[in-house]
Amino acid sequence: MKDFVESVELGVSQREGVNITQPKVWIKNELVRVGLAESLCTYVMMVFGLGSVAQVVTGEGAFGQYLSINLGFALGVAMGVHIGGKISGAHMNAAVSFTMCTFGRLAWKMFPVYVFSQLLGSFLAAGTIYAVYYEAIHDYCGGNLTVTGVKATAGIFATYPAPYLSLLGGFIDQVFGTAMLLLCLMALSDQKNKPAAVGGEPVAVGLLVLLIGISLGSNSGYAINPTRDIAPRVFTAIAGWGADVFRSGNGWWWVPLVAPPIGGVLGAGLYKALVEMHHQPLSEQGRGVMQESEEESTPLEKQKTICADVCV
Amino acid sequence: MKDFVESVELGVSQREGVNITQPKVWIKNELVRVGLAESLCTYVMMVFGLGSVAQVVTGEGAFGQYLSINLGFALGVAMGVHIGGKISGAHMNAAVSFTMCTFGRLAWKMFPVYVFSQLLGSFLAAGTIYAVYYEAIHDYCGGNLTVTGVKATAGIFATYPAPYLSLLGGFIDQVFGTAMLLLCLMALSDQKNKPAAVGGEPVAVGLLVLLIGISLGSNSGYAINPTRDIAPRVFTAIAGWGADVFRSGNGWWWVPLVAPPIGGVLGAGLYKALVEMHHQPLSEQGRGVMQESEEESTPLEKQKTICADVCV
Amino acid sequence: MKDFVESVELGVSQREGVNITQPKVWIKNELVRVGLAESLCTYVMMVFGLGSVAQVVTGEGAFGQYLSINLGFALGVAMGVHIGGKISGAHMNAAVSFTMCTFGRLAWKMFPVYVFSQLLGSFLAAGTIYAVYYEAIHDYCGGNLTVTGVKATAGIFATYPAPYLSLLGGFIDQVFGTAMLLLCLMALSDQKNKPAAVGGEPVAVGLLVLLIGISLGSNSGYAINPTRDIAPRVFTAIAGWGADVFRSGNGWWWVPLVAPPIGGVLGAGLYKALVEMHHQPLSEQGRGVMQESEEESTPLEKQKTICADVCV
Amino acid sequence: MKDFVESVELGVSQREGVNITQPKVWIKNELVRVGLAESLCTYVMMVFGLGSVAQVVTGEGAFGQYLSINLGFALGVAMGVHIGGKISGAHMNAAVSFTMCTFGRLAWKMFPVYVFSQLLGSFLAAGTIYAVYYEAIHDYCGGNLTVTGVKATAGIFATYPAPYLSLLGGFIDQVFGTAMLLLCLMALSDQKNKPAAVGGEPVAVGLLVLLIGISLGSNSGYAINPTRDIAPRVFTAIAGWGADVFRSGNGWWWVPLVAPPIGGVLGAGLYKALVEMHHQPLSEQGRGVMQESEEESTPLEKQKTICADVCV
Numbered sequence A, B, C, D: 001m002k003d004f005v006e007s008v009e010l011g012v013s014q015r016e017g018v019n020i021t022q023p024k025v026w027i028k029n030e031l032v033r034v035g036l037a038e039s040l041c042t043y044v045m046m047v048f049g050l051g052s053v054a055q056v057v058t059g060e061g062a063f064g065q066y067l068s069i070n071l072g073f074a075l076g077v078a079m080g081v082h083i084g085g086k087i088s089g090a091h092m093n094a095a096v097s098f099t100m101c102t103f104g105r106l107a108w109k110m111f112p113v114y115v116f117s118q119l120l121g122s123f124l125a126a127g128t129i130y131a132v133y134y135e136a137i138h139d140y141c142g143g144n145l146t147v148t149g150v151k152a153t154a155g156i157f158a159t160y161p162a163p164y165l166s167l168l169g170g171f172i173d174q175v176f177g178t179a180m181l182l183l184c185l186m187a188l189s190d191q192k193n194k195p196a197a198v199g200g201e202p203v204a205v206g207l208l209v210l211l212i213g214i215s216l217g218s219n220s221g222y223a224i225n226p227t228r229d230i231a232p233r234v235f236t237a238i239a240g241w242g243a244d245v246f247r248s249g250n251g252w253w254w255v256p257l258v259a260p261p262i263g264g265v266l267g268a269g270l271y272k273a274l275v276e277m278h279h280q281p282l283s284e285q286g287r288g289v290m291q292e293s294e295e296e297s298t299p300l301e302k303q304k305t306i307c308a309d310v311c312v
Helices: A002-015 A024-059 A066-084 A094-102 A108-132 A134-141 A167-188 A201-215 A226-241 A244-274 A282-292 A294-307 B002-015 B024-059 B066-084 B094-102 B108-132 B134-141 B167-188 B201-215 B226-241 B244-274 B282-292 B294-307 C002-015 C024-059 C066-084 C094-102 C108-132 C134-141 C167-188 C201-215 C226-241 C244-274 C282-292 C294-307 D002-015 D024-059 D066-084 D094-102 D108-132 D134-141 D167-188 D201-215 D226-241 D244-274 D282-292 D294-307
Strands: none
Touching (some): A024 A134, A024 A226, A024 D201, A094 A167, A094 A226, A094 A244, A108 A134, A108 D167, A167 A201, A167 A244, A167 B024, A167 B066, A167 B108, A244 B024, B024 B066, B024 B108, B094 B108, B094 B226, B094 B244, B167 C024, B167 C066, B167 C108, B201 C024, B226 B244, C024 C066, C024 C108, C024 C134, C024 C226, C094 C108, C094 C167, C094 C226, C167 D066, C226 C244, C244 D024, D024 D066, D024 D108, D024 D134, D024 D226, D094 D167, D094 D244, D108 D226, D167 D201, D167 D244
8 A cells, every 4th residue: 555655646636626647557546545535534424424313313312302413414524524635525425526526626537436435435334333323223113124104213324305395395405405515615615705714624514514404404304415325225225124215205215316416516606606706816816906906915815825725 | 797807806995995996897896796795695694594493493393493593593694704705794784784884894885785685685595495495384384374373484584573572672682682793793803802713703703693592582583684684574475474474573574674773883883982992003003112012012913914804 | 082092002011911110191091991891891791691591591491491501601701702802801700810810910900900890791781681681581470570489580690509509519619610610711821731722712711611501500500700690699689689689599699709719719720730830931941952852842932922912 | 840840842752752862850750740731631521521411410401411411521522632732642531542552652651651640530520520519419319329220320420331232232332432533533633634723623622522422422321431431430339339330231341441442443543544544755745746746735844834743
C-alpha cells in the first residue's frame, strides 16, 4: 500500500477541476485510495445513523425520540466529513456525487467508484448494526422480522413512506428534500459568498442534515440519498425480512433511488442560477473594480486564499 | 444575466455606507441581484421553518415537539445567512431591513426591494410547504382546513396568539421580542465588541433565533418579522383557509406587521445608546491612546481588519 | 455621553492588571461605561433565562420542558457575553466578580460597580418578564400569585430548593455548582492551556452553563449566582408574591447569596493549584527552554499573541 | 510546586514522540504535573456525566431525559479537554491511553500514570456526586440502595447491561463502541485530513461522545472506558450497594474493562489502514510534488504549522 502515497495531490487537483496527466498506475491507486475513504466515511455515517434508529425503535422511547434520529444522522454525517473530507470529499450520497459530476466538480469516470464505495460502506454498516443490535431487535419483535405492523423493524435500515403518502407525493418529497440539501451545500462551500467557517464544515453540513430531518422528514423518512437507502434495503431482504422490503409502501423502494439525483441537480442549479452566476469573476475583480475601491476587495481575496482547499 | 457581474462591489459599498456614483444600469442590476439573493434566502429559511411546524402539527408529536420548531426556524435562519450573507446581508425580515435603514446601514431606496423580495420568498415557501405536506395536512385534518379548533392547521403557516393574550399584550410581546432580536444582532456584528466568530455568524444568528423561540415564543409564536408572517397568511387565505386567517385572534394579523419594526429600532437603539456610542472612535484611537499603550490596541486593529467585511 | 469615548482603553488595561494613572474624570466615566455594559448584558441574560422558565411553567409543557430552561440560561449567557464581553467582561454574576477580584483579575474598587449593575439588570429583567408574561401568568394561576403549591409561579423568577433538600445540602450544592462553573471558566480562558476558540468564547461559556443545568440543576435550580437570584426575589416580594419568597424553603433565600462566592473561589483556586501554577512562566520559556527546542514553543507564543485580549 | 515549572515542554515533546534526555527530577515532576491534570479533567468529566444521570434518575423525568445524559457526558468530555488538553492530552479513558501507547503516541511508561490518575479522578467524582445528590438519592429510593429493581440507583454510577443482552453481545457492543470512538478521534486529530477546527477540538470530541450515546448507547450504557466504569463501581460497592454491583448483569463488571482497549486499537488501526497510511509523507511532499504544483501544497503546509501543537 506504500505506493498510494505519491498520488495524494491528484485528488485535490481533480476536485478543483485541474487536469494533470500522470502515469496510469497513479490513477489506479488514487481510485483505490478515494474509494477506501469514501467507503469508510459512508460506513461511519451509516453506523451512527442506523444505530440511532435501532436505539429509538427497540428502546420504545426510553433511549431517545425522533430528535435522536435526526441527531444521529446529522452528527454521523459530520464525522463522515471529518473522515473522508480531504480525500474523497465525503459525499456519502450518490445524489451528491451525481450533482458534482453534472456541474463539473467531479469527473464522470469517478462516479462509479463513488457509488460502489458508498454501496459497500452502507451495506457493511447495515450488517454491523444488525449484529450489534441483534439481541435488542429480536427481544423487541420476538424474533419476528416484519416490514409493517406495530413491531416492524425494517424501518431501522431503510426508509418507508407514511401511510397517507402517494408515490407521486413521495417522489416530490424526495426531489424537494434533496434539492434543499444540495442548494445549501452549494452555499456552504461557495467561497465568494458566506461559506462555512474553515474547519467548521463538518458540523455545518451536520446541522443541515439535522435541519432537513426536523423540517422535511415526516413524509418518508428523508432518505434523500440513493446509496444510503438501497444497500440496507437489500441487506434486510437477505437477512430475514424478505421481499416485503421491496413491496411495502406500494413499491416505494425505487423512489429514493430516482428522485434524489433529480432533486440534487435542481437544487444546486437553482443556487447557481440565482446566486453563484452573479458573483464577479476574480479576473474582472482584479482588473476593474479593485482600482476603484482597492481596500474593499482585499478581504475577499484573502478569504479566497485561506479557504481555497476547503471542499465540503 | 452576465452583466450583473460587474456590480458586485456596489452591494458591499452600500452596506458600509460608502456612496459610489455608478451608471444607472449597474444600480438596476444590483437591485435584481440583491433581490434574487434576498428572495432565495428568505425562501430557504421559510421552507425549513414552516416545514418544521407542519411536521410537528401533522405528526401529532411523533416527529418532533415544540423544540423542533425552534430548531427549524433557528437553523433555517442560519442556512439563509449562508445563502444571502455576502450579497444581500440576508435580512429575511422587514423589521431588520427597517432598522438597518433607520440607522443608516441600508439605503432607504433599497427598502422596497428587500420587502418585496422577502414577501416573494416567504409566499413561495408557504406554497411549497403546502405542496410537500399536502397529503399530510389533508390526512391530519380530514380535508377540513380550519384556523381554530383541535385540528386547526393555519398555524403551520402564520402565527396566532394564545387564547389568553390581548391585542395590547401581543403588541408588547412582538415589540419586545423584536427588540431583543435586533439588540443582540447589533452586538453579534459589532466589531469593536465581542462579535460572532468569523465564519460563525450564521450559526450565531441561528442560536439567537433559537433562544427567542425558547424564551419569548409562547405568547404569540414569535413572528418578530412582518414579511415572515403576512405572506403565508395571505397564502392560506387564498389556498382554502379563507378570511378567518385575518379575523382570528381578534384581528391579530396586523400586530406582527406593525410591532416588529418599532421593536427593532428600539432594541438596536438601546444597544447603541448603552454600548456602541461609548466605543472609542478609530481616529481617536489612532491619534491619542495608541501612543500611550501601543501594543494593547493592536489586537483591536487586527480584529477590525479581519472582520471588516463581515455583516450579519 | 460623548466624553465617555476617550476612556475605552482603561477597561482593557484594568482587566489585564496594568495600572495607568489618568485624570479623575476618565475613571468616573469608565465606571459608568462598564456599569452600563454590565447592566445590559445581565439584563439580556436574565430576560432570556427567566423568559424560558415562564414559558415552560405557564405553557405546562406545551412550549418546552426542563431542557428549554437549561438552553434559555445557556444561550442567554452566550448573548450576554457577546454584549458585554469587551467592555465589562460580562460577568453577570457577583460570584464571578468576587472570584476575579480575589485572584487579582479585577480591582476590588470595581466590585460594587459590578454588583450594583448586575442587580439593576437582573431586577429590570424580572420586571420585564413579568410584564411580557403578565397575561400568561395570571391565566395560568388564576391571578393567585403563590410561592408553593401546584400552581406556584414564584419559581419563574428566583430559585427554590427541592422538597427533600436541607439547608446544609443546598449550601453544598451551591458551593459545588459554582466551584465547577469557575473551575471551567478558568480553563476556558487559560491561554497557556486549551482555551475556547477565538470568537467562540460566548458559546463555550453558554455550553458550560447548559452543562451545569443538565448535571447539577435538580437540587435547587442552579442559581450559582447571587445577583441573578436576589434581585428577581425582591421583585416578586414587591410585585405580589409577598414575604413568602423569603420564608419558603426554610428560609432558602440567603443560600444563593453566600454559597456561590465561596464556591467560586474554591473552584478557581483548585484549577490554579492543579493546573495553572504548573505552566511555565513566559520569561522562563523565553530564556531557557526555547534555546533547546525553539520551534515547539513558537505555537504557544503565537497563540498568546492572538488571544491576549480575550477575556471571558 | 514551583519546580514543576521548568518541565513544561517535556510533555509536548513526549506526545510528539520526540525523545529528549533530561535530568531525572524533571521526569518525576512531569509525571506529577501530567497526573494532576489528567485527574482533574477526568474528575470534571465524571462529575458532570454522573451528575446528569443522578438528575434524570432521581428526578423521574422532570429534570431531563435520556438525551440529558448523552449531553452530560458529551459536554463533560468537552470541558475535560479544555482542562487537561495541553498538559495531559485529556484522555480521561484508559482505552484511549492504551491505544495511544499502542500506536506510539504515548510512552508506555506513562500508561500507569494515566490509568492511576483516571481512576483517582473517577473515584473522587463518584464520591462527590453521591455527596451532592445524597438527599436526592435517599429521598428517591427511600434509603434502600439497590442495583436492580424499579428504584435501582447503582446505574447512576456504573453501567449495567439491558436485560436481553448476553455477555458476548455486550462484549461486541463495547468493542464496537470504543472502536468507533477511536476511529473518529484519529480523524478529528489527523492534520493531513479534515481535522476539528483549531480551538474547536473540545466541542468536536464532545459531539462524538454525544453521537455514540445517541447511536450505540442502549445495549449497555456506552461505558467504552474502563476507568470511567470501574472506579464508580468500586465506590458503590463500598458506599452501600454491596457486592451486587459486581454480580449484576451476569457478572458484567469486567466487560467494560477488557473490551474497550481491544476496540480502541481496532478502530484506530482501521482508520490508519484505510486512510492515514495513504497520506503523502511530508518529506515526499516537500521534495517531489511541490515542484510540480507548489501553490496546491501550500495550504496543507500552512495548516500543519497552525495545528502542530493540537493534540486531542
